[in-house]
Amino acid sequence: MKSLASKNLLLINGLALPSKMLDEFLSKSATDSNIYLSYPLGVMTLAGWCRQEFPNFNIQVLDAMMNLHKHISNKNIRPIDSDTFIKNTLNQIEVTPDFIGLSINCSNGHKICLDMIRLCKEKWPKSKIIVGGVHVTTFTHKIIIDSNIDYAVRGAGDIAFVDLLQCLIENKSPDNIDGVVADIKNISSIARPLDDLDKIPPLPYDLIDMAYLINNDSTSPIDEDGIRIGTIFMSRGCPFGCTFCSADKVHGKKVLFISVDKMIDNIEHLINVYGVNTICIMDDLFGANKKYFNDFFRLIKERKLNFRLVVPAGLNINVFNEDMIDVLIEHGLKAIYFPLESGSKYVQDNIIKKRVNLDKAIRLINHTKQKGIFTGINIVIGFPGETKELVYETYEFIKKLPVDWIAFFIAYPYPETEMTNIFLKRGDITEDDLMETWECSTQGFKQRPFDTKEFSGEELSDMVYDFNIELNFFSNYNLRTKNYSDMLIKLDKIINRYPFHVVALACRAKCYYELDRQQEAFDDVNDMMNLIKSNIESEKMFRRYKKWIVATVDFAEDLMKGFNFNEK
Ligand code: B12
Ligand code: SF4
Secondary structure (H helix, E strand, O other), X not given: OOOOOOOEEEXXXXXXXXXXHHHHHHOOOOOOOOOOOOOOHHHHHHHHHHHHHOOOOEEEEEEHHHHHHHHHHOOOOOOOOHHHHHHHHHOOOOOOOOEEEEEOOOHHHHHHHHHHHHHHHHHOOOOEEEEEOHHHHHOHHHHOOOOOOOEEEOEOHHHHHHHHHHHHHOOOOOOOOOOEEOOHHHOOOOEOOOOOHHHOOOOOHHHOOHHHHHHHOOOOOOOOOOOOEEEEOOEEOOOOOOOOOOOHHHHOOOOEEOOHHHHHHHHHHHHHHHOOOEEEEOOOOOOOOHHHHHHHHHHHHHOOOOOEEEOOOOOOOOOOOHHHHHHHHHOXXXXXXXXXXXXXXXXXXXHOOOOOOHHHHHHHHHHHHHOOOEEEEEEEEOOOOOOHHHHHHHHHHHHOOOOOEEEEEEOOXXXXXXXXXXXXXXXXXXXHHHHHHHHHOOOOOXXXXXXXXXXXXXXXXXXXXXXXXXXXXXXXXXXXXXXXXXHHHHHHHHHHHOOOOHHHHHHHXXXXXXXXXXXXXXXXXXXXXXXXXXXXXXXXXXXXXXXXXXXXXXXXXXXXXXXXXXXX
């Protein structure tokens, strides 16, 4: 315990999306109906520490992402602007905080989080504002210059945050605390990773709206009925140092674990108190230690704990093997993504340095698919040094794989990664471009707003989008091998999330037709034609992929004949 002082502490999980995207959600003009919602583990961990060290603190946790999720899920709500939304969010807090700790993990939230901080300072001018998280750690020099911020914490916040608060309570200078940055002068100070994860106090689930979170956590890669998610991490750190990733910047390269017993107690608590039936694992490198992995699942069996598993970050091909995958399947894992990133050996070894063994990748993917598990891979394209020829090596490699889905991403410049530093050094981007990129879109396949010597931003996004449409839809492995029911799993999710998606509708109509569900097939074709006439996104998509769409719904030739599509 540090201090018995009575203070009000407000911990905020900052908005993690571009402000443009937030505006689209709030004005109801967004084409994507989904925002990520997951447990705010960073601020919950800090709340746990503060509850332990400052027993008389009044601690409140405000999850701005959850608030946004609630807001846009309410169909009756009127369009509002982002400042009003943030003010409404802050108005939920009735006491004046002495300290505000705001987490900025995702660089896409850079601008909107600074807006949140400005509005916090306006509302509570005397509160000390402290920021932390991955983005703060890797982009400190542009954050600490914001006059509304009192302190930035770089690296793990566990000890540094508590020590900082203690200094502030005692009116002492926090200058000597590793990781605490008060101004541009001591910018390289960083808190070391926490070495004993068993010291982390229990997460204070009572401080967040668990009822909402459990039902709306959106990290499951496929829709499953009755899913109630409890999210955990059992280790921190990753030794791989892939050139595009910043996961090791806060918790380091050494993987450290919470003891198996403690983990199992945590899971039991989530099941018994909150009725969780699915455990979502958020480790940087799940499966890093085989002994830990086996002990963990053996103990789960011994304690007769029943739950399904979700691993959104996927299974690292270098660390997993068939036996480990079988253990996960036995424990209810229904979907597996492999973060393959590239199908080119050259890119693996020399550009991204992830060094995935491609033969092993083929083996594991075949293994999972044969077990009837939804099997996906992540692919990233557009690294500096990755030429068109190298991209096509990946294309040739992945098009043969027996996968249900390929999640495509454009190489995205997050701060302080080796890849971003190459973009900056080559002059492809400036630091200002970086901030513009984060404002433009999250990592995905929207246009990258800068050109490189390999590709223009537009060329890259067109190419990746075409790969996506070809390999995930028209020549999807399940469609090619007549696994229509398997294909429906992902199509339903896509249509739900992107209602304008006429390519998905055409493919779903085809699946229904082949499965002898004629009425649903023709309903989808009708919906598709109506959308093409009434929705600009649908019309654009139809123009671009018309030949493929028409060929896919050839069973509805008569219906389509009467379709009066306005060729401009
Ligand atoms: C879990 C996770 C997710 C989850 C949940 C996100 C969430 N709601 O928090 C999901 C799956 C939804 C997700 C999605 C995405 N994620 Co993510 N995610 C992670 C992951 C693996 C772990 C984060 C975590 O919870 N760790 C456990 C907690 C306890 O640790 P922590 O958050 O680091 O908190 C500690 C410190 O940072 C610090 N701290 C944190 N907040 C604060 C606040 C204060 C005041 C202080 C003092 C200290 C402090 O103290 C804490 C205790 O030590 C990280 C990798 C990583 N190692 O950080 C990537 C990471 C944060 N994600 C990343 C990215 C890119 C994304 C996506 C954009 C991916 C995509 N293509 O869509 C989306 C964005 C979604 C969104 N809008 O938030 C990047 C961010 C890079 C960047 N600079 O922006 C990371 C770093 C991974 C990477 N590849 O580099 N993600
Ligand atoms: S991409 Fe995965 S394996 Fe590579 S450094 Fe990041 S967390 Fe580790």
